[in-house]
Amino acid sequence: MNGQILVSITDCRAGYSGKTDVLCGVSLTVRRGERLGIIGPNGCGKTTLLRVLAGILPYRGSVRICPVDPDYPHPGEPVERSALTARQAAREVALLSQLSSPVFPYTVGETVLLGRYARQGTGWKRSSTAEDREKVRKALADCGLTSLADRPITELSGGQLQRVYLARAFAQAPAILLLDEPTNHLDIHYQLDILDRTAAGIQRGEPLAVIGVFHDLLLARRFSDTLVLMDEGTIADSGDPDAVLSGDAVNRVYRMNVREALRDLSQSR
Amino acid sequence: MSNRSVFLLISAAASLVIIIAAVAIGSVAVSPIETISILVSRFTGIQMDPEIPGYRIAIVADLRLPRVLLAFIAGAALSVSGAVMQSVLKNPLASSFTLGVSSGASLGAGSVILFGLSGALHGMLTVPAAGFAASVLTVFLLLRFSRAIDPSLRNNTIILSGMILSLFLNAILTLFSVLSTDGLKNILSWQLGSFALRGMTPVYLLLPLTAAGTLAIFRYRRELDILTFGGDEAAALGVPVRKTKNTLVILASVLTGCTIAFTGVIGFVDLAIPHIVRRLWGPSHRTLIPFSFLFGGSFMVLADLFCRTVYPPAELPVGAVTALMGAPVFAHIYLSSRRSGA
Numbered sequence: 174m175n176g177q178i179l180v181s182i183t184d185c186r187a188g189y190s191g192k193t194d195v196l197c198g199v200s201l202t203v204r205r206g207e208r209l210g211i212i213g214p215n216g217c218g219k220t221t222l223l224r225v226l227a228g229i230l231p232y233r234g235s236v237r238i239c240p241v242d243p244d245y246p247h248p249g250e251p252v253e254r255s256a257l258t259a260r261q262a263a264r265e266v267a268l269l270s271q272l273s274s275p276v277f278p279y280t281v282g283e284t285v286l287l288g289r290y291a292r293q294g295t296g297w298k299r300s301s302t303a304e305d306r307e308k309v310r311k312a313l314a315d316c317g318l319t320s321l322a323d324r325p326i327t328e329l330s331g332g333q334l335q336r337v338y339l340a341r342a343f344a345q346a347p348a349i350l351l352l353d354e355p356t357n358h359l360d361i362h363y364q365l366d367i368l369d370r371t372a373a374g375i376q377r378g379e380p381l382a383v384i385g386v387f388h389d390l391l392l393a394r395r396f397s398d399t400l401v402l403m404d405e406g407t408i409a410d411s412g413d414p415d416a417v418l419s420g421d422a423v424n425r426v427y428r429m430n431v432r433e434a435l436r437d438l439s440q441s442r
Numbered sequence: 443m444s445n446r447s448v449f450l451l452i453s454a455a456a457s458l459v460i461i462i463a464a465v466a467i468g469s470v471a472v473s474p475i476e477t478i479s480i481l482v483s484r485f486t487g488i489q490m491d492p493e494i495p496g497y498r499i500a501i502v503a504d505l506r507l508p509r510v511l512l513a514f515i516a517g518a519a520l521s522v523s524g525a526v527m528q529s530v531l532k533n534p535l536a537s538s539f540t541l542g543v544s545s546g547a548s549l550g551a552g553s554v555i556l557f558g559l560s561g562a563l564h565g566m567l568t569v570p571a572a573g574f575a576a577s578v579l580t581v582f583l584l585l586r587f588s589r590a591i592d593p594s595l596r597n598n599t600i601i602l603s604g605m606i607l608s609l610f611l612n613a614i615l616t617l618f619s620v621l622s623t624d625g626l627k628n629i630l631s632w633q634l635g636s637f638a639l640r641g642m643t644p645v646y647l648l649l650p651l652t653a654a655g656t657l658a659i660f661r662y663r664r665e666l667d668i669l670t671f672g673g674d675e676a677a678a679l680g681v682p683v684r685k686t687k688n689t690l691v692i693l694a695s696v697l698t699g700c701t702i703a704f705t706g707v708i709g710f711v712d713l714a715i716p717h718i719v720r721r722l723w724g725p726s727h728r729t730l731i732p733f734s735f736l737f738g739g740s741f742m743v744l745a746d747l748f749c750r751t752v753y754p755p756a757e758l759p760v761g762a763v764t765a766l767m768g769a770p771v772f773a774h775i776y777l778s779s780r781r782s783g784a
Contacts, residue, residue, distance in 0.1 A: 190592075224674075227677065227678045228677055228678070229673075229674050229677050229678070258682070259677060259680050259681060259682045259683070260680045260682075262680070263678065263679055263680025264680070266678070267678060267679075268674070268675070268678035270674065270675065273671075273672065273675075275671065276532050276533070276534065276670055277529075277670050277720060277725035278720070278725055279667070279670075279724070279725055279726065280724070283667070283724075283726055284671075287664070287667055287671075287679060288679065290664055290668060290679050290680050290681070291679065291680030325724075341679075345679065351678075
């Protein structure tokens with residue numbers, strides 16, 4: 174099953190309310206088992222692309238995803254992202270955003286259970302099933318949160334909190350997991366912790382593919398098996414991470430010798 | 443979970459006791475047994491003890507019962523409405539009042555009082571009807587205005603638009619009231635809020651409305667939980683965000699609008715009660731909504747009881763008393779959220 178195309182984007186354009194497009198014709202595909210990293214300078218459109226995939230922004234062009242949820246009317250047949258309801262889309266695509274602080278003190282367990290929302294009944298008949306509880310238990314265990322299940326999320330450290338949101342995304346059981354700079358505001362231990370737990374998820378086939386936006390080029394290289402370099406709303410380069418980071422395009426886009434800069438940063442003085 | 447159900451039952455029973463006690467207590471004391479027998483006979487038609495003098499029946503059944511029930515319904519509706527506004531707008535300090543709903547209602551009711559329209563039409567229902575219509579109009583205006591400047595309808599946009607609208611409507615009412623000196627006193631007494639001498643009509647109108655509104659909101663309990671994490675997250679978790687947000691803001695505004703149309707402006711309950719309930723049982727709306735209903739109702743009955751018994755025969759305005767008690771809670775929420783944010 175590896176290699177099946179899960180997402181195919183063709184000439185996608187998008188922007189924010191009436192202003193000029195931030196995304197100016199992006200095409201790419203994501204296959205089962207893939208870890209796609211997107212890099213690029215501030216304002217290059219990488220987060221906009223992720224917001225289109227998450228269904229937060231409207232777009233023009235084509236963004237087709239291949240539904241794998243067995244309850245979907247035609248699983249396996251590619252469908253336009255905008256044709257899915259919020260509920261159907263949430264069974265296929267989950268989002269882990271930059272760390273944000275919660276307003277109200279939900280417990281860790283309650284927060285992770287919210288990931289099951291799109292798979293529970295609507296209206297009155299919506300109590301949690303045994304399957305929901307099992308998925309939550311497993312997501313908590315996979316993220317090392319079992320002992321924290323009853324703690325209020327307002328009392329957690331940033332790293333622990335991001336683990337909770339990752340567990341919620343796992344509980345959502347999506348085919349595709351979107352990462353929007355998930356390691357921002359985290360210390361190096363938790364940066365690697367979050368990425369390693371995500372990578373372990375891919376190994377288990379939960380989720381089937383990851384699309385991640387990164388500012389940190391070293392983390393992007395470590396995590397991704399394919400790297401996409403964006404600049405001014407288009408794709409400037411893509412392919413093997415090492416090849417992209419030592420190519421000419423990356424130097425032009427960041428206006429510096431990226432390879433040398435990364436080497437300098439990692440060398441001991 | 444069963445723990446919460448037990449507490450819910452206890453709270454419901456306590457609310458009933460508070461209602462009956464509040465009906466019994468007052469300048470003319472009526473014993474609890476007498477109160478209950480009057481109430482039972484009123485609701486079931488069963489013959490009561492013929493020894494009970496008529497004036498006591500009138501005090502209990504015609505004066506105090508409507509007042510206490512109206513206080514309970516108003517407190518419940520305002521608290522549930524506040525809980526919804528705070529969750530939808532992701533802000534523990536938000537309420538229908540900060541969004542201008544009460545200013546809209548004041549302007550609507552105030553205009554009717556000032557321009558003397560109430561006598562021309564159906565007497566006692568004109569002022570509430572104008573207040574309600576104006577508050578609903580305010581919400582639609584607010585949503586239109588917010589969407590025009592920010593199509594994604596971010597929470598800060600809604601809150602700031604609400605404040606602008608609120609100031610603007612208050613200014614109009616002030617200008618209007620300068621035109622008429624008689625009206626000024628009537629408006630002031632309406633704005634202070636009261637449950638006295640309203641009869642059973644408001645109760646019959648508000649009770650089904652509040653019950654239906656609260657049930658409709660309870661149906662959205664999980665969406666409310668999710669919305670507290672922000673619109674983008676909610677969309678990614680499968681909530682149709684714009685539709686859900688609109689529905690909930692309108693439901694909450696209708697609850698507040700209807701209530702203050704009958705009672706006048708009663709502030710801070712919608713802020714303080716949900717805050718206290720979250721402290722006791724956590725933020726989950728499965729508990730927040732029903733407990734806010736019961737606590738808000740009971741609190742308002744007690745506040746009104748305080749207002750009419752502390753300094754007889756004078757009565758304190760209940761809106762002023764809730765504000766007096768609520769303002770410190772407001773300060774507490776603000777300061778503690780600042781501390782945790784730092």
